[in-house]
Amino acid sequence: MTTEPLHTEAEATKDRHRTGAGPATRRTVLAGAAAVGLTAAVTGQARAASGGRAPARELFGRLADGTKVHRWTLENGGTRLKVLSYGGIVQSLEIPDRRGRRTNVSLGFDNLDDYLTATTFFGALIGRYGNRIAGGRFTLDGRTYQLPLNDGPNTLHGGTKGFDKRVWDVEPFTDATGVGLVLRHISPDGEMGYPGTLKVKVTYTLTPRGTWRIDYAATTDRATVVNLTNHTYFNLAGEGSGDVYGHELTLEASRFTPVDTTLIPTGELARVAGTPFDFRTGKPVGRDIRAGHPQLVRGQGFDHNWVLDKGLTTAPRPAATLRDPGSGRTVRIATTEPGVQFYSGNFLVGTLTGTAGRIYRQGDGLCLETQHFPDSPNQPSFPSTVLRPGDTYRSTTEHSFHA
Structure with missing residues (x-):
């Protein structure tokens, strides 16, 4: 990392x-x-090697206690990424179409107040535990921990004040790998009911090819559970342009985790073959979304974890591909994680106004959250999310953009 x-x-x-x-x-x-x-x-020379501009910072707003929230702009390889210190939120992600026209393809807001009150997690860093934990409760090393409930009878995305609602320390960098931000947060022992002081470091990098890479790392002083992810909503036709049902999605997964009526996995790893959940060869998001499958009724669409065929890997490997035929924009996602939560924006109900001043309705964006499986602390057959002192949690996800 070079310095000025x-x-x-x-x-x-x-x-x-x-x-x-x-x-x-x-x-x-x-x-x-x-x-x-x-x-x-x-x-x-480092900047020339990275091909990008030095990260730029501006004031985006203030919290009620006066804490400043900044917006950082990263630009490299044709991609422009705008990130808030509040929640590590991706406030804007601009990529070119087949004609070179750059458009924001992520859902979000143009002001801080809406981020403070919305429950959609637009673009946010999620932790300590991404996705749902049944009953907001888990047992670790013989002790039971109770978390706040914020999703019916369950805990979702870390609780009522997860990492998405914290102001992160941000350090910009420019080096041969690209331009980026290092975001840090210390979550004290007992925060949201989780054991252990967790030190978290998340690095956003835009490479010279315009790839957006996320590297997660965390350590703890007591045994705890960790599942970090990013909650960006994609609409490759452009934010506020309508629904994504015409987007073509491929998921490198032959199984998924069915859920109960509260969207908690049942523990089964079900085959996608012959069901609306089969995206192995790619198909439009909306083709089967209104089929009468009981799992689609429970989720009001897709809101499930796909079990990636590659499993847990040390280096990122292909997980998902999303393409908008109209603009030609494509995002290819590779990850070290064993699962990806595909959420088709089912709970966008026309009550929020986005960055471009247009109302978001059901299906106007979708999420592809790379992560461990939901409710893993209560599912012994799932890959473990336990982190112990002396070990380091590591995870990497790459988003490469094409047109």
């Missing part, structure tokens, strides 16, 4: 004149200026 030089050569020259430096001093100052110039050149 503290002084420029011009500033060094001003210092020389202010001090009335003699010849020997001038040689020393000029040598220092040359070194600074070299630092600037190295920084410039």
